[in-house]
Amino acid sequence: MSDDARFEDGREAPLNLGALDADDLGVISSLVQDAVFPITEMTWQAGQRRFALLLNRFRWEDDGRDRHGPERVRSLLVVDNVLRVSSQGIDRGDRDVILSLLSVAYEAGRDGAGHVLLTLAGDGAIKLSVExxxxxxxxxxxxxxxxSKRTPDHGD
Known part of the structure; x- marks a missing residue:
């Protein structure tokens, strides 16, 4: 018997959200704050112009923490229309590193193009140039x- 929680316990459903503007992306950013992932769970499919992360996401939206404690869930964060990927502060050669996602933001450019910026703990960042x-x-x-059996704390 597993002690894992079930969506049914909280009468909640798995998230399936999309963002087509900066306001929508702000909602997604708040939900992926403090997600962790091994560097090996990050992929760019250049031919499909898709960048994806398989995250261990903290369930900020869960109101049932007092009943069952803090939870995480595996989630896919996918960015489409990606033209180029760059990063800083990440040793992509270290296959054992675990990264922590702090925020996802959008910097608009011209004609609908722009950059999706994934800010990581420890001064790391991933910049996705998107059409x-x-x-x-x-x-x-x-x-x-x-x-950890704890809710992430930012000391504020």
Whole structure:
């Protein structure tokens, strides 16, 4: 018998959200704050112009933490229309590194183009040059008890 939580316990459904503008992306950013992922779970499919992360996302939207404690869920964060990917402060050669996502933002350019900026803990960042903003966030597993048994704290 597993002690993992189920969406049904909280009468919640898995997230499946899309963002086509900066305001929508702000909602997704708040939901992926403090998500962690191994560097090996980051991929750019240049032919499909798609960048994807498989995240262990903290469930900020969960109102049932008092019943079952803090939870995480595996989620896919996908950015489409990606023309170029660059990064700073990330050792892509270290296959054992775990990254922590702090925020996702959009910097508009000309004619609908712009940059999606993924800010990471420890001064790392990933910059995605996009032809148009199109981001999706989808939960792909059921929730599980957060290994730390704590809610992330930013000291504010």
């Amino acid at each position: 148009a903003l199109e981001v999706t966030l989808k939960d792909v597993t059921r929730p599980y008890a957060a290994p």
